Amino acid sequence: MDESCLNQQAEKDVSEPVLFTHSHQQGCEKSVTKTLSYFHLHLISDATGETLLAAGRAAAAQYSHARAIEHMYPLIRTEKQLAKILENIDAEPGIVLYTVVDQKLALKIDEACSQMGIPSVSVLEPVLATFQSYLGAPAHRRASAQHVLDADYFRRIDALNFTMEHDDGQLPPDLEEADIILIGISRTSKTPTSIYLANRGIKTANIPLVLGIPLPEALLHVKKPLVVGLIASAERISHIRQNRMLGTSPGLDTESYTDRINIAQELAYARNICERNNWPVIDVTRRSIEETAAAILALRPRVRSDD
Incomplete structure (x- = not known):
């Protein structure tokens, strides 16, 4: 390539x-x-x-x-x-x-x-x-x-504020307050999907998975939130990362960040974590943000009924 x-x-x-x-x-x-x-x-x-x-x-x-x-x-x-x-x-x-x-x-x-x-x-x-x-x-x-100032409106604003405060692993002690927690390696659409869900009144936190770095202890003990892992093909993630890194400092080493073999290892690590914790996984390779959000929301009734 x-x-x-x-x-x-x-x-x-x-x-x-x-x-x-x-x-x-x-x-x-x-x-x-x-x-x-x-x-x-x-x-x-x-x-x-x-x-x-x-x-x-x-x-x-x-x-x-x-x-x-x-x-x-x-x-x-x-x-x-x-x-x-x-x-x-x-x-x-x-x-x-x-x-x-x-x-x-x-x-x-x-x-x-x-x-x-x-x-x-x-x-x-x-x-x-x-x-x-x-x-x-x-x-x-x-x-x-255009927004009616009713309970639903304020619920959406509250969800958006919560989501922005809990983006990219922020404030892990408050994870139990989330409705949904998205986890995944870099460039798996965690943040845009979180914001989309927040616009529908769903408090969403997202946590990055980094190879070799343990998960926040709070994530391993959540009871209420639905935890969903997001993955994509190594090719797609490499492609997005390469384009994202264009314009960074010439001296910055980005080879390992965009290398498909390294990305495949990151994805295997993410899948293993989700499998061990019985967390569902969604492949976003060919999904739009809206389609990913719909797939996540479709998991909620099933997960709730299994509790």
């Missing part, structure tokens, strides 16, 4: 997108070499981000030669929160979509993206303009106005 490479920007200009290219042969030696481009898609929302995520994925699906590396930033309502996000975007430039009704924050997003030479699009603004023109009245511009 050819090494991945980053197309260099001659200068910052929105007409010259930052794309990660990857070429590989599929099947036998006579197969045609397929080249895919990867780009960063930053999604900034002052609410849960469901509307934005759906719009971004619907647009990205129209480009079969390019795949989006999604960066989701929900509940962004302050300049301090936004400043950190803009730093992340500057480090990994790409397309920026946002649903932020606060015009001051929206202006900061547009100005920053313009300075970076990348596009920014307010997904709701054209719709609001059409409504305003037709109804003859301006929008109230309330963040999350």
Whole structure:
């Protein structure tokens, strides 16, 4: 497989997108070499981000030669929160979509993206303009106005806060409060799947599995949460890791991180842990985040009935 490479920007200009290219042969030696481009898609929302995520994925699906590396930033309502996000975007430039009704924050997003030479699009603004023109009245511009402030709404917000606080192995003593705990080696979609589940009101924690490092003691003693292991093919994980590492410092050793033999050992370690603890395993190789979440939720009634 050819090494991945980053197309260099001659200068910052929105007409010259930052794309990660990857070429590989599929099947036998006579197969045609397929080249895919990867780009960063930053999604900034002052609410849960469901509307934005759906719009971004619907647009990205129209480009079969390019795949989006999604960066989701929900509940962004302050300049301090936004400043950190803009730093992340500057480090990994790409397309920026946002649903932020606060015009001051929206202006900061547009100005920053313009300075970076990348596009920014307010997904709701054209719709609001059409409504305003037709109804003859301006929008109230309330963040999350589409959400009814009922018990279900607050349950979802609580779940999202919990999930973000328990991402990547954080706060292991509180694991018993989770509804679902996802475990897996690096790049098995733990974080995006956790956030998707949280948007449905499910408190989700995720814990990375690292070869040779013992599991948190709290994980081995949980009673209430459903623990699910996520795996993928070594080829897919290697591919994602290679593209993820593009743009890191040239001197950084990433060979072992992206080596398929090492990844296969990591996967064997993950499977062994799940088998020993009788935790179900889901292969995410050919699943979207939504499909992975649906498979996880399908396990809950069975697990509960077995208790």
